[in-house]
Amino acid sequence: MTRDKPLRLRFILNTFYSGPQAWFFLADDRGYFRDEGLEIEFHEGDTLANAVPRLADGLFDAGYGDMNALIECAAARPYAAPVAVYAMHNRSPYTIAVDAAGLIRHPRDLAGKRLVSHPNDAAWRLLPELCAVCGLEASGLEIEFSDLPHKELVPLLLAARWDGMFGFVNTLNAQAIEAGVDPAASLRHLPWHEFLPSLYGAALMVTQSLRREHPQQVAGLVRAVQRGVADTVADVDAAIDAVVRRNPAIDRAANRARLVGTLGLEMAHPEGATLGLGAVDPVRLATCIEIISRAKGIEPPEAPRVFDPSFLPDARSRIRALADR
DSSP, X not given: OOOSSOEEEEEEOSSSSOGGGHHHHHHHHTTHHHHTTEEEEEEOOSXXXXXXXXXXXXXXXEEEEEHHHHHHHHHXXXXXXXXXXXXXXXXXXXXXXXXXXXXXXSGGGGTTOEEEEOTTOHHHHTHHHHHHHHTOOGGGOEEEEOOSOHHHHHHHHHTTSOSEEEEEXXXXXXXXXXXXXXXXXXEEEEEHHHHOTTOOOEEEEEOHHHHHHOHHHHHHHHHHHHHHHHHHHHOHHHHHHHHHHHOTTSOHHHHHHHHHHHHHTTTOXXXXXXXXXXOOOHHHHHHHHHHHHHHHTOOOOOGGGTBOGGGSOOGGGSOOTTXXX
């Protein structure tokens, strides 16, 4: 559906322009938002988790945020929290990376160790959940926060300044490549999807006011993003071109690897074959809400305050090719 005057949306990203956001930019370049009567104003963010409260504060209309941080926000601010309308990551991307040459092979092996994280990193925020499941005492960990880019942190990790580092699997792998490090040989991951398989990751989110006042445009936003994802799957290099047009300084090879890795891990959960990308399993979401609420000591929000499936494309038209790639 089109409008005489496009509806302009302020859109908060999870980080600086990078490979795993490529579908948004490809959709923009190919006019998919315009086809839906939308004009998207992208803004770089600083973490996936931080996008959620910025949407709740009304600073943006839509964004790319963490589903798990959204559960916390929906519990604390039920009438202000945004709502997820398209689950981009149907498998959790979070990890603690350690030196592959070391002896740490399970989260329990981190007892008494030193870890580093970006402030408010989505993986770090989920440490209580990991500790609860794995029998690790969080108070026994020494955690340092750093604003250094991951490509500088990875060499320091391998030089034994820390024993582990919070982040996303594919982000850390790509940043290792930028640092001249082979991630397959040098990093071992303790991935959340292995220990906390119920958790989701990033999702397309909108404010409650946008959902209430412009439901047709929210549906159009979802359609346009899905078209961008489909085009990204079909032509990764064209998608990376769209990122480079916005951030010419990025390492193209590392961001291509990061995008390919995201498609193959975070977006390839087997449930995608049955539900299609974008949808969530209600039972799994309820389990996720329960795990986070128990670990954080919060009142569990109702599932409809976290995810609204009513804007999803028809089940027959959803992307299923990524499942178990």
